[in-house]
Amino acid sequence: MNIFEVVGPVMVGPSSSHTAGAVRIGNVCRKLVGEPVVDADILLHGSFLATGRGHGTDRALVAGLLGLDVADPRIPESFALAEKAGMTFHFGAVDLGEGAHPNSAKLVLTAADGKKLEVVGESVGGGRINIREIDGLEANFSGDLPTLIVHNLDQPGHVAEVTSMLQHKSVNIATMQLYRSGRGGHAVMVIECDQEVPEESVHWLEHLEGVEKVTYYSLL
Amino acid sequence: MFHSLEEILAECGRTHLPFWKTVQLDDCREEALDEAASFARMTEIWDAMKASDRDYDPALHSASGLVGTDADKIRVRRENGGLLCGEFTSHVMERALKVAESNACMKRIVAAPTAGSCGVMPAVLLSMQEKLSLPDERMVEALYVAAGIGGVIAERASLSGAEGGCQAEIGSASGMAAGAAVYLLGGSGEAMAHACAMALSGLLGLVCDPVAGLVEIPCVKRNVIGAMNAVTSADMAMAGIRSKIPPDEVIDALRTVGHAMSADLRETGHGGLAMTPAGQAIRRKIGTGD
Numbered sequence: 001m002n003i004f005e006v007v008g009p010v011m012v013g014p015s016s017s018h019t020a021g022a023v024r025i026g027n028v029c030r031k032l033v034g035e036p037v038v039d040a041d042i043l044l045h046g047s048f049l050a051t052g053r054g055h056g057t058d059r060a061l062v063a064g065l066l067g068l069d070v071a072d073p074r075i076p077e078s079f080a081l082a083e084k085a086g087m088t089f090h091f092g093a094v095d096l097g098e099g100a101h102p103n104s105a106k107l108v109l110t111a112a113d114g115k116k117l118e119v120v121g122e123s124v125g126g127g128r129i130n131i132r133e134i135d136g137l138e139a140n141f142s143g144d145l146p147t148l149i150v151h152n153l154d155q156p157g158h159v160a161e162v163t164s165m166l167q168h169k170s171v172n173i174a175t176m177q178l179y180r181s182g183r184g185g186h187a188v189m190v191i192e193c194d195q196e197v198p199e200e201s202v203h204w205l206e207h208l209e210g211v212e213k214v215t216y217y218s219l220l
Numbered sequence: 221m222f223h224s225l226e227e228i229l230a231e232c233g234r235t236h237l238p239f240w241k242t243v244q245l246d247d248c249r250e251e252a253l254d255e256a257a258s259f260a261r262m263t264e265i266w267d268a269m270k271a272s273d274r275d276y277d278p279a280l281h282s283a284s285g286l287v288g289t290d291a292d293k294i295r296v297r298r299e300n301g302g303l304l305c306g307e308f309t310s311h312v313m314e315r316a317l318k319v320a321e322s323n324a325c326m327k328r329i330v331a332a333p334t335a336g337s338c339g340v341m342p343a344v345l346l347s348m349q350e351k352l353s354l355p356d357e358r359m360v361e362a363l364y365v366a367a368g369i370g371g372v373i374a375e376r377a378s379l380s381g382a383e384g385g386c387q388a389e390i391g392s393a394s395g396m397a398a399g400a401a402v403y404l405l406g407g408s409g410e411a412m413a414h415a416c417a418m419a420l421s422g423l424l425g426l427v428c429d430p431v432a433g434l435v436e437i438p439c440v441k442r443n444v445i446g447a448m449n450a451v452t453s454a455d456m457a458m459a460g461i462r463s464k465i466p467p468d469e470v471i472d473a474l475r476t477v478g479h480a481m482s483a484d485l486r487e488t489g490h491g492g493l494a495m496t497p498a499g500q501a502i503r504r505k506i507g508t509g510d
Binding site: 001002003004006007008009010011012013014015017019020036047050051053054055056059071073075076125126128 | 221243244247250251261262264265268282283284322323324325326327328329330331332333334335336338341363364366367368370371372378380382384396432433434435436489506507
């Protein structure tokens with residue numbers, strides 16, 4: 001936390017968790033998709049479902065998907081902006097279970113090129129968020145830093161491959177998390193970086209044996 | 221971020237720098253930000269606070285229809301000479317309502333420390349600037365004072381209604397505004413800390429009980445009490461009155477009271493005003509709340 005999170009952020013009301021956090025979840029989803037979203041299925045859980053309409057959570061999520069920031073005065077009119085931009089959207093309810101944060105949403109997104117992406121995002125307070133899942137796999141990152149997410153088979157050497165690539169590109173690791181489904185099963189690396197990872201390095205990772213999927217979240 | 225007000229005051233004593241500068245330098249070090257960039261950023265926050273007051277629309281209602289238009293009623297009554305409050309406090313009251321109503325109406329505000337408590341700081345600070353003809357630079361410095369105090373509350377207790385109840389939101393905003401007000405009145409760092417302590421003490425135990433789970437009832441009107449409480453706490457501190465309980469210990473009490481509070485009274489909409497027959501009727505009518 002820094003002092004600009006105590007006095008700030010500048011945001012469109014009424015709630016840092018239900019409005020600003022929802023915009024940020026939408027922003028991160030748009031960046032993860034990497035191109036305009038043409039269709040969004042937005043499923044609300046818990047308090048997002050119960051009080052979302054009154055807090056403008058619905059309009060905030062759509063605004064975020066359109067790339068508006070938390071202080072953009074057009075957030076209340078995001079439904080009309082989406083229509084103009086050619087993005088369709090539908091709202092529904094979802095029960096993400098006891099373990100899910102009360103302020104959670106699951107977004108099923110379709111990009112202009114037909115690519116699909118499924119994201120579970122949580123608004124964890126004060127406008128800060130956590131991207132909990134991408135395509136059904138654990139992710140857990142804040143969207144504050146460039147983030148590399150590598151899904152691979154749980155076998156020796158993959159962490160070293162990824163981290164030595166980052167070293168070569170002079171990218172410093174801020175945080176790193178490892179998960180796996182079980183010994184020798186599927187594994188996930190979530191690496192938040194202080195610098196951007198070059199695009200060609202991300203593609204290079206995709207072609208490594210044992211690497212199943214690479215997702216890169218850029219701040220650019 | 222500092223862990224205690226005592227630590228900030230000790231640092232000021234060592235360096236002979238003012239409270240606001242000590243807070244700024246600490247943040248610049250942690251965030252690798254230079255002082256000019258930091259000041260420019262805080263100036264943007266101040267400009268946004270001014271705009272949140274200026275851009276109030278007296279015709280607007282929130283999506284639920286529950287709040288809006290009240291700030292203007294204060295203006296009308298002041299102009300008719302009917303208010304008990306004097307000129308200054310009537311402006312504080314009006315601005316607290318204005319900015320908090322704007323927040324509920326999805327307009328742009330500064331979360332200070334939260335969106336629900338966004339009316340407190342601009343109500344106190346803008347009204348002081350108007351009354352005392354203070355330059356903007358000094359107002360920006362006052363924001364650093366408020367941020368330093370809020371940072372300590374975040375470290376030792378909480379700034380979130382879901383964790384600490386409304387005392388952590390309106391209470392903290394009031395403590396921050398009280399400290400900033402003392403700074404603007406030329407008080408010492410010690411007086412700022414005590415103004416904060418007295419403001420927090422006055423609102424200790426305040427529950428977070430939003431009707432229908434929305435940042436509307438009673439949040440908008442609680443911004444008024446937070447702002448007024450900051451003004452009286454600042455005046456008490458400037459008059460030489462001190463909190464008998466040391467400021468950091470008052471913040472610790474805010475934490476323990478927050479922990480002792482039932483979850484029903486921490487932003488769930490399951491207690492207090494939200495559970496009154498009228499509160500429940502509103503919830504049913506607008507179809508929110510679980």
